[in-house]
Amino acid sequence: xxxxxxxxxxxxxxxxxxxxxxxxxxxxxxxxxxxxxxxxxxxxxxxxxxxxxxxxxxxxxxxxxxxxxxxxxxxxxxxxxxxxxxxxxxxxxxxxxxxxxxxxxxxxxxxxxxxxxxxxxxxxxxxxxxxxxxxxxxxxxxxxxxxxxxxxxxxxxxxx
Amino acid sequence: xxxxxxxxxxxxxxxxxxxxxxxxxxxxxxxxxxxxxxxxxxxxxxxxxxxxxxxxxxxxxxxxxxxxxxxxxxxxxxxxxxxxxxxxxxxxxxxxxxxxxxxxxxxxxxxxxxxxxxxxxxxxxxxxxxxxxxxxxxxxxxxxxxxxxxxxxxxxxxxxxxxxxxxxxxxxxxxxxxxxxxxxxxxxxxxxxxxxxxxxxxxxxxxxxxxxxxxxxxxxxxxxxxxxxxxxxxxxxxxxxxxxxxxxxxxxxxxxxxxxxxxxxxxxxxxxxxxxxxxxxxxxxxxxxxxxxxxxxxxxxxxxxxxxxxxxxxxxxxxxxxxxxxxxxxxxxxxxxxxxxxxxxxxxxxxxxxxxxxxxxxxxxxxxxxxxxxxxxxxxxxxxxxxxxxxxxxxxxxxxxxxxxxxxxxxxxxxxxxxxxxxxxxxxxxxxxxxxxxxxxxxxxxxxxxxxxxxxxxxxxxxxxxxxxxxxxxxxxxxxxxxxxxxxxxxxxxxxxxxxxxxxxxxxxxxxxxxxxxxxxxxxxxxxxxxxxxxxxxxxxxxxxxxxxxxxxxxxxxxxxxxxxxxxxxxxxxxxxxxxxxxxxxxxxxxxxxxxxxxxxxxxxxxxxxxxxxxxxxxxx
Numbered sequence: 001x002x003x004x005x006x007x008x009x010x011x012x013x014x015x016x017x018x019x020x021x022x023x024x025x026x027x028x029x030x031x032x033x034x035x036x037x038x039x040x041x042x043x044x045x046x047x048x049x050x051x052x053x054x055x056x057x058x059x060x061x062x063x064x065x066x067x068x069x070x071x072x073x074x075x076x077x078x079x080x081x082x083x084x085x086x087x088x089x090x091x092x093x094x095x096x097x098x099x100x101x102x103x104x105x106x107x108x109x110x111x112x113x114x115x116x117x118x119x120x121x122x123x124x125x126x127x128x129x130x131x132x133x134x135x136x137x138x139x140x141x142x143x144x145x146x147x148x149x150x151x152x153x154x155x156x157x158x159x160x
Numbered sequence: 161x162x163x164x165x166x167x168x169x170x171x172x173x174x175x176x177x178x179x180x181x182x183x184x185x186x187x188x189x190x191x192x193x194x195x196x197x198x199x200x201x202x203x204x205x206x207x208x209x210x211x212x213x214x215x216x217x218x219x220x221x222x223x224x225x226x227x228x229x230x231x232x233x234x235x236x237x238x239x240x241x242x243x244x245x246x247x248x249x250x251x252x253x254x255x256x257x258x259x260x261x262x263x264x265x266x267x268x269x270x271x272x273x274x275x276x277x278x279x280x281x282x283x284x285x286x287x288x289x290x291x292x293x294x295x296x297x298x299x300x301x302x303x304x305x306x307x308x309x310x311x312x313x314x315x316x317x318x319x320x321x322x323x324x325x326x327x328x329x330x331x332x333x334x335x336x337x338x339x340x341x342x343x344x345x346x347x348x349x350x351x352x353x354x355x356x357x358x359x360x361x362x363x364x365x366x367x368x369x370x371x372x373x374x375x376x377x378x379x380x381x382x383x384x385x386x387x388x389x390x391x392x393x394x395x396x397x398x399x400x401x402x403x404x405x406x407x408x409x410x411x412x413x414x415x416x417x418x419x420x421x422x423x424x425x426x427x428x429x430x431x432x433x434x435x436x437x438x439x440x441x442x443x444x445x446x447x448x449x450x451x452x453x454x455x456x457x458x459x460x461x462x463x464x465x466x467x468x469x470x471x472x473x474x475x476x477x478x479x480x481x482x483x484x485x486x487x488x489x490x491x492x493x494x495x496x497x498x499x500x501x502x503x504x505x506x507x508x509x510x511x512x513x514x515x516x517x518x519x520x521x522x523x524x525x526x527x528x529x530x531x532x533x534x535x536x537x538x539x540x541x542x543x544x545x546x547x548x549x550x551x552x553x554x555x556x557x558x559x560x561x562x563x564x565x566x567x568x569x570x571x572x573x574x575x576x577x578x579x580x581x582x583x584x585x586x587x588x589x590x591x592x593x594x595x596x597x598x599x600x601x602x603x604x605x606x607x608x609x610x611x612x613x614x615x616x617x618x619x620x621x622x623x624x625x626x627x628x629x630x631x632x633x634x635x636x637x638x639x640x641x642x643x644x645x646x647x648x649x650x651x652x653x654x655x656x657x658x659x660x661x662x663x664x665x666x667x668x669x670x671x672x673x674x675x676x677x678x679x680x681x682x683x684x685x686x687x688x689x690x691x692x693x694x695x696x697x698x699x700x701x702x703x704x705x706x707x708x709x710x711x712x713x714x715x716x717x718x719x720x721x722x723x724x725x726x727x728x729x730x731x732x733x734x735x736x737x738x739x740x741x742x743x744x745x746x747x748x749x750x751x752x753x754x755x756x757x758x759x760x761x762x763x764x765x766x767x768x769x770x771x772x773x774x775x776x777x778x779x780x781x
Contacts, residue, residue, distance in 0.1 A: 019208050021205070021213045044509055045509065062373075064367055064370055065367075067518060070517035083296075094519075100272075100293045102272070103300065108303050110270050111307055125603065128254075130599060136261030145232050152233055154554075156776075
């Protein structure tokens with residue numbers, strides 16, 4: 001496939017179409033439900049699987065090397081800040097559940113609005129520093145590394 | 161065709177392609193350009209686009225200077241050794257001295273970075289890598305970019321850069337089309353930061369049929385960074401430096417955490433350690449500077465990745481495959497086993513799918529490894545890309561023309577895969593390069609360098625006609641045949657891609673020929689590229705989605721042509737294990753301890769090649 005869409009679960013909301021990085025999730029015009037139009041350009045990145053509000057999208061491993069009968073399912077929850085996985089082996093001998101955090105802060109709240117930061121002065125503009133540097137590099141100790149500060153010089157040619 | 165033309169005018173900073181490089185650029189541009197108009201044009205949806213779309217389980221470039229772990233020059237030494245001496249050390253130093261600040265920001269933004277409970281530092285996977293729960297890495301940095309940009313245009317396939325009609329060799333924006341509506345988008349801009357991607361799928365992949373998308377690097381990385389910049393006339397460097405990856409077989413799951421953190425190791429089909437036995441002979445080919453079989457443990461120089469590939473490839477060719485990753489020992493520890501699986505789920509889910517499908521439990525079975533098809537990129541462990549200016553305080557004259565990360569086209573800047581000679585930037589380094597480019601782009605505008613830019617109606621209309629031509633070709637000729645995809649007047653994008661991959665594989669050193677090529681093969685390949693170029697004028701697209709594939713193919717073809725030219729020019733095997741020039745097997749430091757630089761004439765399409773001097777930072781230690 002590798003992604004495919006269960007007919008009875010999809011309501012054609014288009015969230016998978018909106019998110020697919022490879023532009024291969026499309027809405028079937030007759031059925032008004034989503035499907036993968038170009039399986040051989042699918043990376044199994046699971047972006048659409050994670051985005052689907054109805055868990056209507058699943059993945060079947062690539063036919064050129066993956067036998068049938070396995071399952072890797074996912075639930076991503078931005079409010080809880082977690083992602084949960086369930087992996088079932090083809091032979092039924094392994095059935096794993098794994099959980100990982102996706103953020104440590106309430107979603108999207110901790111990113112600064114640079115438009116409301118104080119404007120950088122001319123000295124800052126003329127320096128090699130970026131926003132919030134050197135604070136963010138050495139945590140207030142010392143300045144930006146330069147060749148001079150690090151006792152270096154560039155030399156052409158021969159290999160050392 | 162009734163597609164509307166939508167013009168976005170008066171842009172100061174246009175970010176073309178918003179992966180990690182582009183998001184860094186858009187974010188930082190707002191700080192230096194409070195009143196500037198910052199616009200993003202992205203082929204997919206910025207929340208999940210670029211190579212980091214599905215996540216990452218490690219940040220592979222973090223100095224840890226605040227913990228006293230590394231200084232920037234340590235990283236430069238590492239990168240230049242891994243690349244057999246070939247790195248733009250000014251750019252690498254510059255990236256490395258800023259990269260920690262990007263990582264510290266990611267932590268503040270909520271990216272979960274794992275901590276070492278004893279030291280209080282970030283948990284190291286290796287000397288340069290730290291471990292993260294990075295499933296949402298891309299959505300988090302996308303949020304930062306969205307907060308800074310005036311407008312984000314998702315689903316715009318940028319096909320060409322606009323050039324200033326008032327002044328030679330100056331950029332003036334970009335054009336493309338919306339892959340949903342089909343509308344033609346014109347972005348008139350004073351500067352462009354090219355954050356587009358490197359090239360997957362230019363060499364025939366090992367996967368076939370339905371699985372053809374199972375490549376190591378994202379299949380949507382279509383070499384647009386190179387296609388756009390080469391056509392604009394930017395000089396390119398190190399385009400011969402393609403990379404081949406050792407990965408878990410078929411799924412291309414990452415091996416970094418396995419080697420470095422889980423302490424797994426490889427063995428051949430007989431259960432033997434094989435790597436070291438290939439090194440003495442290889443030392444004769446590359447010299448002791450790069451591979452010192454007796455003194456390696458004393459010098460602590462890392463063995464370049466390509467040379468380890470060479471051992472892998474040679475052992476398999478000798479009939480002692482398959483190469484296995486020994487996981488059975490490490491996976492007896494439940495904690496390490498969990499990390500092994502999380503590592504896939506965070507960045508290459510396909511590998512977990514494969515093991516579940518084939519009942520490979522690495523706790524009880526050592527999985528197979530393979531070497532991938534080659535890729536062309538500038539952000540991972542290889543340094544293809546544009547020839548860019550370095551920073552004022554570090555770069556020698558030959559490497560400095562005023563604005564950090566500006567290409568040889570005025571007003572055109574690069575980040576991530578677009579910048580040549582800066583391997584080992586990975587995600588954090590690409591984001592950092594974007595930030596550096598954004599500051600420089602704002603300065604370029606403030607210095608008055610972007611005054612008087614003019615874009616003629618003719619240029620806009622000519623490009624429009626050119627972009628939609630594949631749809632027109634299909635409309636005109638598709639009814640000449642009863643049905644199907646076989647037509648004497650055109651080929652479709654998939655057929656074109658298949659042809660490109662086959663000829664790159666066979667003539668330019670793909671896996672099908674054990675990464676081997678020579679001057680004669682390259683010459684034949686170039687001749688065939690010329691014919692493919694003629695057929696590119698006859699590409700047909702049935703719909704807007706195929707039009708997207710047609711332009712992706714166009715960028716891949718342009719990238720491939722450059723790879724051919726560079727590989728032909730560098731008459732030595734600089735990176736055995738990535739590719740071999742059978743007619744020049746030995747490293748030739750006397751003639752080729754230099755960077756290669758190409759220029760494609762915008763009007764004639766002719767290439768000129770030159771050597772550029774290589775500058776080193778002092779000493780090995």
